[in-house]
Amino acid sequence: MPSPSVTWTAFAGQRLLASGPPAEVITAAKGALDAGEHESLLLFDDATGRTVDFHLRGTLEEVLARLQPTPDPAAESSEPRGPGRPKLGVVAREVTLLPRHWEWLSEQPGGASVALRKLVEAARANSGDADRVRRAQAAADRFMTTMAGNAPGYEEAARALYAGDRTRFNKWTRSWPDDIRDCARRLAAPAFTKEAP
Structure with a gap:
């Protein structure tokens, strides 16, 4: 389910239907659709301004159930994990740096990954x-x-x-x-x- 801080907005044509938590907005949009609303319904994620592709077919309970996150089978596995690092949501991507940058990073406590994470967090804090x-x-x-x-x-x-x-x-x-x-x-x-x- 989207975080409680997430807000959506629904429009029927040029008319605002609702704005607030996704469940409230979906309930209003579903109600308008069931009442025979003929204007096009659009849902927006307020944080991004992007339209939300959300299926309003079925009963209100079925529609609201679609807000629930889909379970991750790997996360629910009862089998113990093998040796290695715990899954932390780390994503490996390529970073291209000059040799002097790699040299500096390799001299930092914890190595390049730790130093890069610290630099990113500091930049995020400074550019809020x-x-x-x-x-x-x-x-x-x-x-x-x-x-x-x-x-x-x-x-x-x-x-x-x-x-x-x-x-x-x-x-x-x-x-x-x-x-x-x-x-x-x-x-x-x-x-x-x-x-x-």
Whole structure:
């Protein structure tokens, strides 16, 4: 099941159906579908602005059951694991560095992997605000492209979003349908580091 901090938003055409935890949003979308909603239903993950492909067929209980994670057969195995490191979710990928970088890494306590993990964690801690702004810009832009890509002022609003200009963003989104405008502004809010009216 998605984490409790995850929020989704559902639209029927240009009308907001619900926004909140996935189970609540799915319940609202399923109710609208069962009531004969004729507008297209779209579900969005608020953190990414991407549409969520979720099947609403079946009873509400069946639909909500699809939110449950699929069990990992390897994790449920009762057989003891063999020798070696425990499964920590580590993913091996190729890293290309210059010889002097490899030399420095090999001199670090714990070796290259430990040093790289520490460097990544330090960079993540130092770039938290910039990452938050980038994620909000990307999420708002994806949502806007899907829901307001043909709306007047879309391109200007997108430019204002990436320029961090809340005043211009609000100006160019003002004429959009209320629910779309409000959702775009909500998703974009963390992208604006300076307060504006």
